[in-house]
Structures are given as C-alpha cells and as structure tokens.
Amino acid sequence: MYRIEERIISWFTELAAKVSGRHILVAIPFGWIFVFFICPCLILMKISFAEGLIASPPYTTLMDWLSGYLLQIRINLGNYALLFTDEMYIRGFATSVMIAGASTACCLLIGFPMAYAIARSPRRIRGILLMLVVLPFWTSFLIRVYAWIMLLSPCGFINSLLLKFHLIDAPLQLMNNSYAACMGIIYAYLPFMIFPLYGAIEKSDYSLMEAAYDLGCSPIKAFFSIVVPLASPGVYAGSALVFVPAIGEFVIPELLGGAQTLTVGRLVWNEFFQNMSWPTAAALSIILLIFVVLPIVLAQRSREVTI
Amino acid sequence: MRFRWSNVILSMGYIFLYFPLICIVLYSLNESRFVSSWTGFSLKWYRALVSNPIILRATVTSLKIASVSATISIMLGVIAAIVLTRFMVFRGKALFLGAIMAPLVMPEVVMGLSLLMLFIGMEDFFGWPHRNESSTVVIAHITMTLSYVTMLIQSRLRDLDNSIEEAALDLGASPLKVFFVITLPMIAPSIVLGWLMAFALSLDDVVIASFVAGPGSTTLPMVIFSSLRLGISPEVNAIATILMTVLSITVIMLAIFIYKDKSIKNS
Incomplete structure (x- = not known):
C-alpha cells in the first residue's frame, strides 16, 4: 500500500514539474476556443444528422442505449438530401454566391483605383487618406446599412429628390431587390478591399512603371502589365476578405434585399426562428461553412503558387 | 493644383463613403418625420430618445456587455499573442494559430x-449559463472578438525588439516580472486599441446577440434592428448620429495619441 501511495505522489510531482507556466499559458486561450468555438461546431454537425421533432429540444438524439450493451446509432441524411432537392435552398445558395461574387467584383472595381490613388499620393497625407477609409468602418455596421435604406427607400432621399424636380411621377422601386443588397455589401466591405490592395501596390516599385514609360509603353498597357500583376496578392486577399463575409451575410439582405432575396444566411435564420427546424438550420450552416472555407483555401493556393 | x-x-x-x-x-x-421635406432645425428626436425607456435600458445592457467582453477578450488575446510570438515552435502551434x-x-x-x-446543452447539463442573464452574450462576444484582438497585439509584439526582454531574463528577472515591467508598457497602446476594437x-453585433440573448438582455443593436425592419425612423437617425460622433472622436483621438507616441520615439 505504502509503495502505491508513494508512486502516485511521485507521479503527481513529475506531472507538476512537466506542466510549466508555458503549458498553462497555451491552455487558457486554446481551452476557451475549444469550448466555445470547436465544441459548438461539433454539436452543430451532430444536430445536422438528427431528425426534427416537436419537443424540447426539437431534435432526436443520435445514440441511444437500448437494453444492456445494445447501442443504437441513427444518422439521418435527410436534412442534407432536402437541401439538394428542394428548389428554395438551391436558389438560396445560388443567390448568395451571385450577390457575394458581384459585390466582390464591384469592390475590386471601386477599390483598385482608390488604393492606387492613395498609394501614389504624397507620403505625408497617405495616413490621413487611409484613416478616412477606415473611419466609416468604425461607425456601427447597422447604421451604414440604415444609411442606404434612407437613400433608397420609396420615400427616401433619392426618390424625394427626383420627385421634387419632376423627373419621375411615382417613386422608383430602388430597395428590396438584390441590387440594393449588393450595394449595401459593397458599401459595408469596401475598406476590406482597399487595405490589402493598398499594401500590395505601396510595396511595388514605381520605377518599373517609369521604365516602361521611357521605353514607350502606353500608360494603360503599363498599368495592366506591371501594376496589376504586382498587386495580385492584394487582389486575392481583398477578394477573399469581401467574399467570405458577404456570402454568409444576414443583416444586409434582410434589410435591403426584400422578401425575394433569400440568401443562405436568411434561410438559416428563418429555419431556426420561424420553422423551428433545428436540424435543417444546422445542415444549412454546415454547407455554408464549406462555401466559406473553399475561397480561403483557393486564395491560399494561389498565394503559394505566386510565391 | 493641377x-x-x-x-x-x-x-x-470619399463622397461614396461619406x-x-x-x-x-x-x-x-x-423637424419633420419625413425625408422628403425639410421643415426646420430641431432636436426633438434626441429628446424623444432620452425619454425612451426601451432604448435607454438596451444601451445600458449593451455598454455593460461590451465593456466586460472587451476586458476579458483583451486578457485572453494578450496571452494568445505572447504564445504565438514569444514561444519557440511547439507541437500543435499551427493548430493553435488556426x-x-x-x-x-x-x-x-x-x-x-x-x-x-x-x-x-450546457444549461441542461450544468444549469449555467442562464439565458436570462447576459453572460451568454458576453461569452459569445469574447469568442467573436478574440481573433481580432490577438491579431492586433501579435503584430505589435512581432515588431517589438525582444532583446530587452531577453536582457531582463538574463539578469534574473522572473518571466512574470518581465511581462509586467517591460512587455506590458511597450504594448500598452495596442492594448488600448484592441480593447476599443473589441x-x-x-457594440455593433446584432446577429450573434439575437441568437444567444435571453429575453432579459436585449442589446441596443437588437432594438435598432427591429425598428429598421419597419423602415426609416428619425429616432434611429439620432442614435446613429450620437454613436458616430462618439466613435469617430475616440478613433481620431486614439490615432493622434498613437501618432504622437510614434513620432516621439522616432525623434
């Protein structure tokens, strides 16, 4: 007995010696993320394979101990099958990808000239110009979306201006369509595009452009054969930074998109809050995650290739 | 100017942005409720705001949640950033970063x-966190902001020369003392910035809070969101203006503070 006790004590002291302050420092943030980020994802995945019930909680358990040693595991693939067969969900994914893609392209079209102009401006005002890009980002997100409601709604700024000057007779339907949702996303995520682009353009060597001019290259050709390739890491990073949040966006399509712009984010919300169908909402979320991870992996790949 | x-x-x-x-x-x-007509200057929407108990209560809840979650998030973020920059390569570091x-x-x-x-699941199992308290929203917001805060402090720590810390360690200071006497003062501006960011x-989040908040912890963005669903409202204009003013003054002051700090060090 005495020896066993001794051994246990020595085992503990050894363990205590091994577990240093460093282990604890690693364990604190990682433990937080494990409990409040990784575990919820696993639970979500579990629920996506359950069946819906009218009960509390409204889904079945996957594993049941029947009698004795009999463990029953039921995996329901029906939720995923539903997503791939029901037209509403397929259209939801298509709408999300289209809105996110179009907004990313527009952000690139607006952001590239701006980033280029900032990077080529005198050094002492660059900091101020960049801060002016971020400043709207610090005002509340909801307020930036609301600003567009005020501009676009039937009794909003643009319509009342046009009516006042008798350019139109009845208010135009500017809001509650997918264009308005795109507009909102472009406005909300433009800084995410400008910053990586600015970083890439600012780093690139301007003397290459001058050399091209000296050798008789036209400005447009020089721009597309020198500036654009050198800025490509910024293009990939900026596009991923806009596309990824845009595809799962809920607030903007909900407020600006109207009833027919059903994006995946809105579908998850509706399945959960209105239909109370937790397993369908969970399955939709898992598929949405795939759509989010894919562009990141692609951006990573392209960066590795360019390096 | 040509x-x-x-x-x-x-x-x-910038016109598009502003x-x-x-x-x-x-x-x-x-003064008017409608965008179509300008009937005169008035502060009545601000007065309406101050006498609206729902908005006031939601503001207090939001400020409480935001300050508690930002404080915990910055503490966790500093630890995570130190692990990522000051520790040698250890097994699972890539996993940790990911x-x-x-x-x-x-x-x-x-x-x-x-x-x-x-x-x-946790409430069924342990009886905590109770959804009527705002602790669920606080936990969710810490998880949401932790990555931003860690990234910010990590980039600052990476730029800093760690030879001072090493010198202190060589001269026999304990790691804890080195952290409080040397590292912490050097990263203080980023900590302030990170706290404000969190x-x-x-203060900005509406989606996550709508999911996890119980009936007793309605936050300000949730109130704004539900009134936005009904369209334009002058009260929201007033809230928005107040929020924008407060936030932009803070950001500009912070930018000046950091800029001065840098220029003093450079000169």
Whole structure:
C-alpha cells in the first residue's frame, strides 16, 4: 500500500514539474476556443444528422442505449438530401454566391483605383487618406446599412429628390431587390478591399512603371502589365476578405434585399426562428461553412503558387 | 493644383463613403418625420430618445456587455499573442494559430446558431449559463472578438525588439516580472486599441446577440434592428448620429495619441 501511495505522489510531482507556466499559458486561450468555438461546431454537425421533432429540444438524439450493451446509432441524411432537392435552398445558395461574387467584383472595381490613388499620393497625407477609409468602418455596421435604406427607400432621399424636380411621377422601386443588397455589401466591405490592395501596390516599385514609360509603353498597357500583376496578392486577399463575409451575410439582405432575396444566411435564420427546424438550420450552416472555407483555401493556393 | 485623375477618383470614392452618413446626421436634425421635406432645425428626436425607456435600458445592457467582453477578450488575446510570438515552435502551434483565427471567417449566423446549441446543452447539463442573464452574450462576444484582438497585439509584439526582454531574463528577472515591467508598457497602446476594437465590435453585433440573448438582455443593436425592419425612423437617425460622433472622436483621438507616441520615439 505504502509503495502505491508513494508512486502516485511521485507521479503527481513529475506531472507538476512537466506542466510549466508555458503549458498553462497555451491552455487558457486554446481551452476557451475549444469550448466555445470547436465544441459548438461539433454539436452543430451532430444536430445536422438528427431528425426534427416537436419537443424540447426539437431534435432526436443520435445514440441511444437500448437494453444492456445494445447501442443504437441513427444518422439521418435527410436534412442534407432536402437541401439538394428542394428548389428554395438551391436558389438560396445560388443567390448568395451571385450577390457575394458581384459585390466582390464591384469592390475590386471601386477599390483598385482608390488604393492606387492613395498609394501614389504624397507620403505625408497617405495616413490621413487611409484613416478616412477606415473611419466609416468604425461607425456601427447597422447604421451604414440604415444609411442606404434612407437613400433608397420609396420615400427616401433619392426618390424625394427626383420627385421634387419632376423627373419621375411615382417613386422608383430602388430597395428590396438584390441590387440594393449588393450595394449595401459593397458599401459595408469596401475598406476590406482597399487595405490589402493598398499594401500590395505601396510595396511595388514605381520605377518599373517609369521604365516602361521611357521605353514607350502606353500608360494603360503599363498599368495592366506591371501594376496589376504586382498587386495580385492584394487582389486575392481583398477578394477573399469581401467574399467570405458577404456570402454568409444576414443583416444586409434582410434589410435591403426584400422578401425575394433569400440568401443562405436568411434561410438559416428563418429555419431556426420561424420553422423551428433545428436540424435543417444546422445542415444549412454546415454547407455554408464549406462555401466559406473553399475561397480561403483557393486564395491560399494561389498565394503559394505566386510565391 | 493641377488636374489629376487620381484626385477625381479619390474625391468620388470619399463622397461614396461619406455621403450616406452625412445624410443621417442632417436628417436627425430635421423637424419633420419625413425625408422628403425639410421643415426646420430641431432636436426633438434626441429628446424623444432620452425619454425612451426601451432604448435607454438596451444601451445600458449593451455598454455593460461590451465593456466586460472587451476586458476579458483583451486578457485572453494578450496571452494568445505572447504564445504565438514569444514561444519557440511547439507541437500543435499551427493548430493553435488556426483555432485562434478560425472565428474570423465564421459566418455570424453559424456562430450564433452553434453557440446557442452549446448554451442550451450546457444549461441542461450544468444549469449555467442562464439565458436570462447576459453572460451568454458576453461569452459569445469574447469568442467573436478574440481573433481580432490577438491579431492586433501579435503584430505589435512581432515588431517589438525582444532583446530587452531577453536582457531582463538574463539578469534574473522572473518571466512574470518581465511581462509586467517591460512587455506590458511597450504594448500598452495596442492594448488600448484592441480593447476599443473589441468594445466597438461587441457594440455593433446584432446577429450573434439575437441568437444567444435571453429575453432579459436585449442589446441596443437588437432594438435598432427591429425598428429598421419597419423602415426609416428619425429616432434611429439620432442614435446613429450620437454613436458616430462618439466613435469617430475616440478613433481620431486614439490615432493622434498613437501618432504622437510614434513620432516621439522616432525623434
């Protein structure tokens, strides 16, 4: 007995010696993320394979101990099958990808000239110009979306201006369509595009452009054969930074998109809050995650290739 | 000043960024309820705001949640950033980095839904966290802001010369003392910035809070969101203007503070 006790004590002291302050420092943030980020994802995945019930909680358990040693595991693939067969969900994914893609392209079209102009401006005002890009980002997100409601709604700024000057007779339907949702996303995520682009353009060597001019290259050709390739890491990073949040966006399509712009984010919300169908909402979320991870992996790949 | 295309592009870009916000400020001072007519200058929407108990209660809840979650988030973020920059390569470091950064790309609806599932499971199992308190929202916001804060402090720590810390360690200071006497003062500006960033992100969030908040912890963005669903409202103009003023003054002051700090060090 005495020896066993001794051994246990020595085992503990050894363990205590091994577990240093460093282990604890690693364990604190990682433990937080494990409990409040990784575990919820696993639970979500579990629920996506359950069946819906009218009960509390409204889904079945996957594993049941029947009698004795009999463990029953039921995996329901029906939720995923539903997503791939029901037209509403397929259209939801298509709408999300289209809105996110179009907004990313527009952000690139607006952001590239701006980033280029900032990077080529005198050094002492660059900091101020960049801060002016971020400043709207610090005002509340909801307020930036609301600003567009005020501009676009039937009794909003643009319509009342046009009516006042008798350019139109009845208010135009500017809001509650997918264009308005795109507009909102472009406005909300433009800084995410400008910053990586600015970083890439600012780093690139301007003397290459001058050399091209000296050798008789036209400005447009020089721009597309020198500036654009050198800025490509910024293009990939900026596009991923806009596309990824845009595809799962809920607030903007909900407020600006109207009833027919059903994006995946809105579908998850509706399945959960209105239909109370937790397993369908969970399955939709898992598929949405795939759509989010894919562009990141692609951006990573392209960066590795360019390096 | 001669004509340059870049000036045209920049001014158009900044008009695009600022025009909608300026509209909000102007119409918050309009006497009329409607955007179509300007009937005169008035502060009545601000007065309406101050006497609205729902908005006041939601503001207090939001400020409480944001300050508590920003404080815990910055503490966790400093630890995570030190692990990422000052520790030698250890097994699972890539996994650690990936896990810390993953919430950045998580769609808000998915994060809200999954956290709610966890909280419901935990409440059944341990009886905590209770959904009537705001602790669920605080936990969710810490998880949401941790990656941003870690990234910010990590970049600052990476820029800093760690020879001072090493010198202190060689001269026999304990790691804890080195942290409090040397590292912490050097990263103090980033800590302030990170805290404000976490605070602003928490004050801004509507989706995750809508999922995890119980009936007793309605936050300000949730109140704004539900009134936005009904369309334009002058009260929201007033809230928006107040929020914008407070936030932009803070950011500008902070920028000046950091800029001065840098120029003193450089000179």
